[in-house]
Amino acid sequence: MSGNCVHVHREATLITLGCDYNPEQWPAEVWAEDVALMRAAGIGLVAINIFGWSDLETHPGEYDFKRLDRIVELLHENGIRINLGTATASPPPWLVTRHPEILPMAADGTRRYPGGRQAFCPSSPLFRRHALDLVEQVAQRYGAHPAVALWHVSNELGCHNALCYCDVSAHAFRSWLINRYRTLDRLNQAWGTAFWSQRYGDWNEILPPRQALSLRNPTQMLDFHRFSSDEVLAHYEAEHEVIRKHSTIPVTTNFMVTAHIRDLDYWRWAPRMDVIANDHYLDHRLGDPAAELSFAADLTRGLAGGKPWILMEQSTGAVNWQPHNLAKRPGEMLRNTLTHVARGADTICFFQWRASAQGSEKFHSALLPHAGTDSEQWREVLELSGTLRKLADVAGAAVEADTAVLFGWESWWAAEQEGRPSTAVSYLDQVHAAYRGLRELGVTADVVSPDGDLDRYRFVIVPGLYLVTDQQAARITKYVQKGGTVLVTFFSGIADQDDRIRLGGYPGAFREVLGVSAEEFFPLKPGTTIALDNGGTASLWSERLRTTTAKTHAAYADGPLPGVPAITSNQFGAGHAWYVATALDPIGLRDVLRAAAHQAGVEPTGPENDGEVEVIRRHKNDKSYVFAINHGARSIELAAQGTDLISGEQVSGRLKVTPGGVRVIEEKGRRP
Numbered sequence: 001m002s003g004n005c006v007h008v009h010r011e012a013t014l015i016t017l018g019c020d021y022n023p024e025q026w027p028a029e030v031w032a033e034d035v036a037l038m039r040a041a042g043i044g045l046v047a048i049n050i051f052g053w054s055d056l057e058t059h060p061g062e063y064d065f066k067r068l069d070r071i072v073e074l075l076h077e078n079g080i081r082i083n084l085g086t087a088t089a090s091p092p093p094w095l096v097t098r099h100p101e102i103l104p105m106a107a108d109g110t111r112r113y114p115g116g117r118q119a120f121c122p123s124s125p126l127f128r129r130h131a132l133d134l135v136e137q138v139a140q141r142y143g144a145h146p147a148v149a150l151w152h153v154s155n156e157l158g159c160h161n162a163l164c165y166c167d168v169s170a171h172a173f174r175s176w177l178i179n180r181y182r183t184l185d186r187l188n189q190a191w192g193t194a195f196w197s198q199r200y201g202d203w204n205e206i207l208p209p210r211q212a213l214s215l216r217n218p219t220q221m222l223d224f225h226r227f228s229s230d231e232v233l234a235h236y237e238a239e240h241e242v243i244r245k246h247s248t249i250p251v252t253t254n255f256m257v258t259a260h261i262r263d264l265d266y267w268r269w270a271p272r273m274d275v276i277a278n279d280h281y282l283d284h285r286l287g288d289p290a291a292e293l294s295f296a297a298d299l300t301r302g303l304a305g306g307k308p309w310i311l312m313e314q315s316t317g318a319v320n321w322q323p324h325n326l327a328k329r330p331g332e333m334l335r336n337t338l339t340h341v342a343r344g345a346d347t348i349c350f351f352q353w354r355a356s357a358q359g360s361e362k363f364h365s366a367l368l369p370h371a372g373t374d375s376e377q378w379r380e381v382l383e384l385s386g387t388l389r390k391l392a393d394v395a396g397a398a399v400e401a402d403t404a405v406l407f408g409w410e411s412w413w414a415a416e417q418e419g420r421p422s423t424a425v426s427y428l429d430q431v432h433a434a435y436r437g438l439r440e441l442g443v444t445a446d447v448v449s450p451d452g453d454l455d456r457y458r459f460v461i462v463p464g465l466y467l468v469t470d471q472q473a474a475r476i477t478k479y480v481q482k483g484g485t486v487l488v489t490f491f492s493g494i495a496d497q498d499d500r501i502r503l504g505g506y507p508g509a510f511r512e513v514l515g516v517s518a519e520e521f522f523p524l525k526p527g528t529t530i531a532l533d534n535g536g537t538a539s540l541w542s543e544r545l546r547t548t549t550a551k552t553h554a555a556y557a558d559g560p561l562p563g564v565p566a567i568t569s570n571q572f573g574a575g576h577a578w579y580v581a582t583a584l585d586p587i588g589l590r591d592v593l594r595a596a597a598h599q600a601g602v603e604p605t606g607p608e609n610d611g612e613v614e615v616i617r618r619h620k621n622d623k624s625y626v627f628a629i630n631h632g633a634r635s636i637e638l639a640a641q642g643t644d645l646i647s648g649e650q651v652s653g654r655l656k657v658t659p660g661g662v663r664v665i666e667e668k669g670r671r672p
């Protein structure tokens with residue numbers, strides 16, 4: 001069950017600052033200096049033994065815990081709690097040398113060699129046996145140690161090896177399919193194997209969807225994603241089970257809720273975690289990295305069921321794995337961090353403590369940089385630590401939101417398979433566009449599963465939800481019928497859980513509630529812009545749409561479908577359903593979101609702006625806290641009444657937030 005991350009703290013009212021530490025990279029004489037500096041920086045939680053396998057088990061079955069014992073005791077003596085890794089994130093060289101069959105296989109049938117990390121097939125029973133033997137040793141030795149506050153299974157599971165196409169994976173995939181479908185007739189029907197003579201007569205005929213000379217079976221590929229996510233989760237659960245025999249301490253692993261990691265369905269994973277943890281790094285390959293950070297934080301909170309969560313990794317400055325690794329500007333680390341806190345994180349950790357001198361991540365920033373303590377980066381770390389101490393009372397507070405954005409990994413997988421109407425249409429782009437529009441309107445949103453409860457929300461956005469089950473469609477329809485407001489964007493509701501097209505017209509599952517029907521998609525070439533008769537513009541997509549019961553708000557003024565509806569709304573039962581049948585320009589999308597939010601009775605938390613200002617509210621008991629974060633170059637003023645927890649200033653009426661500034665106000669006279 002997803003729990004509350006305050007279990008890793010000594011006290012319930014504390015925002016914890018933490019980090020990864022890799023003492024095996026440094027001589028022992030450095031450790032005392034590191035721990036002293038950790039204390040100076042207010043570090044309360046340290047992750048160790050994440051990549052410790054080759055250090056602990058130098059030869060098969062030969063364990064040496066002397067160095068790990070020393071660092072555990074050193075941290076404990078200094079009052080620093082431990083997030084203890086199981087050390088299984090990468091197999092040691094002796095294991096892959098003796099058993100090269102554990103190495104993962106790519107879709108083209110070639111093996112991937114060791115030398116990096118995660119060089120194993122998630123389905124390999126041999127790898128799992130060796131990994132669990134190590135976990136048994138670690139858990140038995142430290143399971144009741146008073147310094148251990150949290151167990152950290154492996155590390156970023158599935159980051160590189162979630163999809164393995166080897167024969168061992170093929171056997172596991174068949175077992176998974178037998179459990180899902182029971183009979184070949186059901187599988188053949190679900191996969192549509194009547195197409196291209198693909199009907200299976202024996203389970204052993206089925207392989208993973210390896211690279212082929214043509215397009216592959218889309219439902220086979222979808223199921224392989226489902227299987228792969230479940231298979232990596234099964235490894236987590238196997239380690240969790242071993243730990244639980246020796247320890248009652250909470251167990252988790254670090255998710256990767258970011259822009260380009262999509263192979264794991266974390267809605268299925270979240271209930272198996274004792275506490276939700278996420279790694280997040282600013283992605284400068286995106287047009288608006290700060291907006292994606294906010295989205296990832298809200299999605300992580302959704303996975304945590306609205307409860308506080310752990311930011312397990314972030315960076316003080318540049319990372320090392322993007323094409324252009326940009327350093328953070330002065331104050332940016334503080335703004336990034338408090339955005340996570342504002343959106344529900346009660347534990348803030350960094351990768352890593354001391355910047356590595358060697359290895360693949362030697363140019364990745366750290367709390368203690370190569371330059372040492374006489375550096376601006378270190379001074380910003382100390383500033384952040386002091387700020388988090390002042391925000392102790394915020395710990396445990398819930399984030400206020402009456403708007404939800406639906407997001408599903410299965411829909412992401414299905415929508416971006418081979419043979420789709422336009423490769424220029426990205427599921428995540430649609431999600432981010434809708435979320436960014438809400439953020440610019442000052443509306444705080446929860447990000448929830450398509451299977452989630454919608455009743456507590458005034459307004460629900462359904463961006464590009466291509467794959468929708470009957471149950472999900474019925475839940476959304478019922479939500480509107482009972483009085484909710486929903487906004488659906490194009491390429492939604494098209495297919496069922498088997499990626500089978502819903503016949504009768506698009507948008508399939510949502511035709512009735514939206515009061516529209518489309519007979520044909522008209523994708524546009526990238527770079528093409530079409531005009532709307534409301535003065536706006538659109539791109540990427542259009543469709544031959546007609547209204548049945550809906551009202552038209554805007555139609556295409558040119559392009560392939562002049563006069564055809566592009567934006568509609570429909571009264572359905574006691575609620576309203578909006579449809580956006582094209583990729584609107586940012587201003588146009590924001591206008592539609594504003595109109596729908598107003599109709600729903602949504603109250604923005606902050607002012608409408610260009611995304612440079614974020615205002616988020618958290619509350620607990622009878623207290624309310626407002627975070628105002630100014631990413632821009634101009635001062636802003638907001639209405640506020642209360643005490644600034646960072647500066648101690650009393651605010652009465654108007655709150656000024658300077659360029660790049662952050663204010664956190666404990667509100668006076670407002671009850672949640």
